[in-house]
Amino acid sequence: MAEPAGAIVTLAPPDRGWLRDALRRLLRNRPAVVGIVIITIFGLMALLAPWVDHHPPTDQHLDATLSGPSARFWLGTDQLGRDQYSRLLHGARVSLTIGVLTQALALTLGVTVGLAAGLGGRRADSLLMRATDVAYSFPDLLMMILLVSIFGVSTIMLILAIGLVSWTTIARLVRGQVLSLQEEDYVLAARALGASNWRIARHHLLPNVMGPVIVTATFGIPAAIFAEAALAFIGLGLPPPTPTWGRLVTDSFNAMFAAPHLVVTSCLAVAITMMSFTFIGDGLRDAFDPRTPPRRSLPDTAAPRVAAVPHEERKAA
Amino acid sequence: MAAYLMQRILWIVPVLVAVAVITFVLMHQVPGGPWDRSKRLPPQALENVNQSYGLDRPLWQQFGSYALGLAQGDLGVSFRSNNRPVSDVLGDGIRISATLGLLALVLSATAGVALGVVAALRRNSALDFASVAFATAGASVPSFILGMLLLVLFTGYLHWLPSGGWGSPQQAVMPVLALSAWPTAYIARVTRASVLDVLHQDYVRTARAKGLQERVVVLRHMLRNALIPVLTVIGPVAAMLVTGSFIIEQLFAIPGIGRAFVTSIGARDYGVIMGTTLLYTFVIVIANLLVDLLYAIIDPRIRYQAHG
Numbered sequence: 265m266a267e268p269a270g271a272i273v274t275l276a277p278p279d280r281g282w283l284r285d286a287l288r289r290l291l292r293n294r295p296a297v298v299g300i301v302i303i304t305i306f307g308l309m310a311l312l313a314p315w316v317d318h319h320p321p322t323d324q325h326l327d328a329t330l331s332g333p334s335a336r337f338w339l340g341t342d343q344l345g346r347d348q349y350s351r352l353l354h355g356a357r358v359s360l361t362i363g364v365l366t367q368a369l370a371l372t373l374g375v376t377v378g379l380a381a382g383l384g385g386r387r388a389d390s391l392l393m394r395a396t397d398v399a400y401s402f403p404d405l406l407m408m409i410l411l412v413s414i415f416g417v418s419t420i421m422l423i424l425a426i427g428l429v430s431w432t433t434i435a436r437l438v439r440g441q442v443l444s445l446q447e448e449d450y451v452l453a454a455r456a457l458g459a460s461n462w463r464i465a466r467h468h469l470l471p472n473v474m475g476p477v478i479v480t481a482t483f484g485i486p487a488a489i490f491a492e493a494a495l496a497f498i499g500l501g502l503p504p505p506t507p508t509w510g511r512l513v514t515d516s517f518n519a520m521f522a523a524p525h526l527v528v529t530s531c532l533a534v535a536i537t538m539m540s541f542t543f544i545g546d547g548l549r550d551a552f553d554p555r556t557p558p559r560r561s562l563p564d565t566a567a568p569r570v571a572a573v574p575h576e577e578r579k580a581a
Numbered sequence: 582m583a584a585y586l587m588q589r590i591l592w593i594v595p596v597l598v599a600v601a602v603i604t605f606v607l608m609h610q611v612p613g614g615p616w617d618r619s620k621r622l623p624p625q626a627l628e629n630v631n632q633s634y635g636l637d638r639p640l641w642q643q644f645g646s647y648a649l650g651l652a653q654g655d656l657g658v659s660f661r662s663n664n665r666p667v668s669d670v671l672g673d674g675i676r677i678s679a680t681l682g683l684l685a686l687v688l689s690a691t692a693g694v695a696l697g698v699v700a701a702l703r704r705n706s707a708l709d710f711a712s713v714a715f716a717t718a719g720a721s722v723p724s725f726i727l728g729m730l731l732l733v734l735f736t737g738y739l740h741w742l743p744s745g746g747w748g749s750p751q752q753a754v755m756p757v758l759a760l761s762a763w764p765t766a767y768i769a770r771v772t773r774a775s776v777l778d779v780l781h782q783d784y785v786r787t788a789r790a791k792g793l794q795e796r797v798v799v800l801r802h803m804l805r806n807a808l809i810p811v812l813t814v815i816g817p818v819a820a821m822l823v824t825g826s827f828i829i830e831q832l833f834a835i836p837g838i839g840r841a842f843v844t845s846i847g848a849r850d851y852g853v854i855m856g857t858t859l860l861y862t863f864v865i866v867i868a869n870l871l872v873d874l875l876y877a878i879i880d881p882r883i884r885y886q887a888h889g
Contacts, residue, residue, distance in 0.1 A: 410846075531726040
């Protein structure tokens with residue numbers, strides 16, 4: 265049963281590098297493209313906020329407090345007559361920064377711990393994974409509240425606090441992958457050729473691990489945005505007058521019945537952003553798994569992994 | 582397997598101890614103390630209360646006596662509610678939170694499974710698209726935002742439901758809806774994928790070929806197998822619902838355990854902080870353990886081994 269060698273060669277897809285290949289697949293996924301477009305628009309608006317806002321976000325127009333949407337104030341004003349549209353724009357800067365930077369921190373920490381545990385031998389593995397277990401079982405909200413209460417609320421502190429509770433999933437994921445990949449022929453071959461741990465990690469393990477890690481981090485962004493909002497809601501947000509989405513949601517809650525437009529606009533901004541990141545995460549998950557064929561109908565295997573669950577909701581508190 | 586289980590159960594103790602130590606140390610680093618009021622206590626009085634509660638002793642001694650009490654099942658007293666035992670405070674809260682969580686669990690399990698099954702059986706129909714759209718939206722809109730939108734609609738515009746509190750059935754409607762949206766969406770997604778998996782299995786085709794009624798094929802042959810993966814997600818969802826409703830409790834002014842937890846941190850009510858944290862940790866650890874076990878029971882290929 266010798267197979268003609270040529271057949272195998274023609275079956276293999278052209279080698280474009282895993283990242284470009286994944287990107288090509290991602291751009292064929294319609295919801296993911298919608299998510300990317302929305303996030304790009306929101307991101308640009310946040311970046312250019314000082315130029316595209318109508319009024320400075322902290323200016324109080326006391327002649328028009330709690331007014332509805334109008335030509336002067338596109339999305340109305342809040343209790344102090346501040347322009348809701350401008351506040352949303354400037355709030356996006358803080359919320360998106362927190363979302364992205366916390367996940368960058370979680371990714372760095374998680375990959376480092378996971379690689380060290382997977383490659384460092386039994387002792388290191390056991391020690392690091394026990395520590396990860398404790399961190400994983402620790403109620404997230406409590407850790408965030410304690411850190412923010414001790415060190416004070418600032419953007420940096422929020423990023424550190426949220427990042428420090430979100431790395432455990434990535435660490436476990438990386439470690440599991442590394443352990444199973446260790447037995448693969450190509451890793452054994454590299455090792456037999458005398459490759460160092462570092463080289464094996466860089467050339468053989470990371471490219472295989474990064475897909476699921478990036479997916480987890482993408483799902484972590486809406487979770488981090490949610491965490492900022494939750495902290496603001498219980499009074500641990502950035503101090504006023506800094507506009508953040510958490511503060512906007514909280515402020516709108518206090519004027520809920522007098523000015524429902526505030527609730528609707530701030531809630532929609534948060535919800536649309538979180539949904540867009542979820543779309544992108546779903547798309548990335550399929551894109552990084554070359555076994556799933558490109559499809560024209562709804563996904564067959566949409567079973568969300570645990571990683572798809574926002575941290576706060578999954579782990580109770 | 583038994584050795585593995587034993588090891589996992591024993592491992593709960595050091596995790597709880599580690600969490601207790603970290604929380605104890607961190608919570609005492611938070612500036613301020615349990616007696617901070619707008620009217621400051623006279624220094625002598627402050628010294629006296631601190632002494633009577635042992636708060637003047639070094640931290641490790643305080644932790645020692647806390648751990649000693651904990652080992653005997655004594656969680657200490659709440660400073661903020663006239664020395665009520667922490668176990669009473671937790672007991673009241675957990676009863677309310679568990680009721681709320683259980684209602685949400687029943688709703689989301691029923692609605693989620695129904696949505697998922699219907700979507701899978703009528704694949705690519707309008708119903709399927711609607712259910713996938715709902716599942717995606719429900720999975721990404723946070724519960725408290727949904728709760729606020731419900732409040733604006735049902736209390737602000739329609740005046741149908743009270744804005745908060747706990748006790749009457751009307752007061753439970755919005756919190757339960759807000760809380761169950763996410764798990765409903767999650768369960769619907771898992772169910773749909775799982776039913777699609779079994780849809781074209783040989784045993785389903787055989788059942789149809791035998792001439793069984795469609796209803797029997799779906800209920801007996803398909804669902805029985807398809808619902809197994811769904812069971813595994815119910816565990817963590819239940820843990821999340823029972824303990825994780827802190828922000829919904831805050832939003833709807835429900836005196837549950839989440840609210841006690843948030844209030845205790847603001848009030849530096851050390852006993853209640855420790856109690857809620859340990860309770861939460863315990864629930865999380867047990868839920869994780871149950872999930873791992875369920876996986877092994879369902880898929881006999883998974884075998885866990887005890888560390889050597």
